[in-house]
Structure formats: C-alpha cells, structure tokens
Amino acid sequence: MNLNLQDVGRTFDGKEVVRNVSFIAEPGEIIGLLGTSGCGKSTILRAISGLDDAYDGRIEINGNVSRKVQDTTGFIFQEPRLMPWLTVLENVTFGLKGSRDEKEAAGKRYLESVGLGGSEALYPRALSGGMAQRVAIARALVTSPEILLLDEPFSALDAFTKMQLQDLLMEIWKEYRTTIILVTHDIDEATYLCDRIITLRGQPGEMDRVITIEQERPRERGSRQLAEYKKEILGSLDLNQSTQYEQQINS
Numbered sequence: 001m002n003l004n005l006q007d008v009g010r011t012f013d014g015k016e017v018v019r020n021v022s023f024i025a026e027p028g029e030i031i032g033l034l035g036t037s038g039c040g041k042s043t044i045l046r047a048i049s050g051l052d053d054a055y056d057g058r059i060e061i062n063g064n065v066s067r068k069v070q071d072t073t074g075f076i077f078q079e080p081r082l083m084p085w086l087t088v089l090e091n092v093t094f095g096l097k098g099s100r101d102e103k104e105a106a107g108k109r110y111l112e113s114v115g116l117g118g119s120e121a122l123y124p125r126a127l128s129g130g131m132a133q134r135v136a137i138a139r140a141l142v143t144s145p146e147i148l149l150l151d152e153p154f155s156a157l158d159a160f161t162k163m164q165l166q167d168l169l170m171e172i173w174k175e176y177r178t179t180i181i182l183v184t185h186d187i188d189e190a191t192y193l194c195d196r197i198i199t200l201r202g203q204p205g206e207m208d209r210v211i212t213i214e215q216e217r218p219r220e221r222g223s224r225q226l227a228e229y230k231k232e233i234l235g236s237l238d239l240n241q242s243t244q245y246e247q248q249i250n251s
C-alpha cells in the first residue's frame with residue numbers, strides 16, 4: 001500500500017491547525033508522527049483514514065484519491081473501544097463479511113496471533129488493559145488491512161505491557177508487512193518501531209524534520225544509536241509549548 005500526502009492542511013472554523021504536510025509512505029513502511037500536543041497529529045490521521053474529508057490538499061492511496069473510509073485501512077486507538085455486550089471473538093468479527101464459520105475461523109486465527117487463543121468467549125469486563133488492546137489489534141487485523149493507522153495505541157498501558165505490545169506489533173508487521181502510520185508522544189517508542197519519524201511543530205502544525213532510523217531490527221531498547229536519534233528528535237520539538245516531553249528529556 002502506497003500512501004501519498006501532498007500539501008495536506010486542515011482548518012476548523014477559520015482556524016488553521018495543520019499546514020502543508022507532504023510525505024509518501026512506501027508499502028510496508030512504518031512512519032511515526034511525533035509532535036507536541038495540539039500540533040495536528042490526530043487530525044492528519046483522520047484525514048488519511050477518510051473519517052474526515054474536509055481537509056485541504058491531496059491524499060492518494062495506491063495512486064487513487066478517495067475521501068471515504070477504505071476497507072483496506074485498519075485503526076487502533078488509545079482506548080480499545082470494545083463493545084461490552086459482545087464476547088472477545090464477537091468484538092473481533094463484528095462487521096466482518098462472510099459465513100459464520102469463516103468469520104469465526106478468521107477471528108480465532110487473529111486472536112491466536114495476538115496471544116489470546118482461548119479467550120474467545122470472555123467479555124471485555126474480564127480483560128486487563130493490555131488484553132483489551134490485544135483484542136483491538138486483532139479486530140484491526142482481521143480485515144487484512146493494507147494500512148494500519150495507530151493513534152497513540154499503547155499510551156494508556158503500563159511500561160511493561162507497552163513494551164510487550166510494541167514487540168507484538170513488530171511480530172505482526174514482520175508477518176504481514178502492513179504499512180503503518182503511528183501517532184505517538186513516546187520518542188522511545190517511535191525510534192524503536194519506525195523506519196522514518198516525521199516531527200511536527202507549531203500552530204498550525206507543520207512538518208519540521210524527517211528522520212530515517214537506519215537501524216536493523218530487532219532494535220535494542222536504550223541503545224546508544226537510538227539515544228542519538230532521540231536527541232535529534234527532542235531538538236526538533238517545540239518543548240516550550242509542552243510539558244509532555246520533560247520527563248522524556250530526563251530519561
């Protein structure tokens with residue numbers, strides 16, 4: 001899946017919040033969008049997703065312009081957004097086309113691949129935050145998306161679960177080679193997962209740097225090389241506009 005953004009911008013009620021965002025994501029590439037709060041990361045993701053069609057500029061998916069939600073796009077949000085009255089398996093297969101047997105088989109397969117084989121009959125209330133987010137990942141994958149849009153998918157999780165799910169995402173990516181656009185506040189997460197990181201800054205948010213992470217996978221968390229990238233990214237962010245990164249400067 002090739003994704004091409006050309007001069008994408010967005011204005012809400014006369015207020016410009018995103019300006020001139022352009023980049024190409026090659027098939028299988030993982031691109032991180034990083035920037036201080038309010039610089040327009042989620043707005044860009046919503047434009048790519050087709051959930052918002054009132055943006056300026058042009059977004060092409062595999063060479064086609066479309067302002068509608070695509071079947072080939074999967075979403076994972078910060079919170080799992082599961083339906084409490086449906087079982088884990090029903091949550092994953094909800095809205096899927098095909099016979100009941102086909103849907104169940106697909107749901108089970110993807111639950112297995114996120115480490116939740118055997119949990120099909122549970123209800124969301126019985127799940128930990130990490131398990132619930134695994135269900136959300138399975139639900140996104142079950143449609144065989146060519147592009148995955150991730151909006152701070154792990155930021156509500158504790159540090160340990162977060163690392164487990166980042167590694168799970170890497171395993172899934174190795175298998176399916178899905179193009180991934182990842183919005184995150186976590187610089188370590190971005191340097192660990194992404195091929196390229198786009199930093200955004202200002203109001204309206206504009207692209208500042210595009211940083212290619214030239215490191216083989218699997219990467220080593222906390223390595224000297226990733227620390228160098230982190231320094232470069234911190235140098236690009238509007239830190240005086242945000243307290244969000246203070247903790248990350250010191251870690």
Ligand SMILES: Nc1ncnc2c1ncn2[C@@H]1O[C@H](COP(=O)(O)OP(=O)(O)OP(=O)(O)O)[C@@H](O)[C@H]1O
Nearest residue numbers: 012013017035036037038039040041042043044185
């Ligand atoms: N539907 C909307 N109507 C009006 N303003 C909006 C709307 N959606 C977003 N905005 C504004 O656009 C700006 C960018 O918001 P957005 O959520 O994209 O930022 P963000 O970088 O993802 O922030 P955060 O990191 O805090 O999630 C903000 O000033 C926000 O208030």
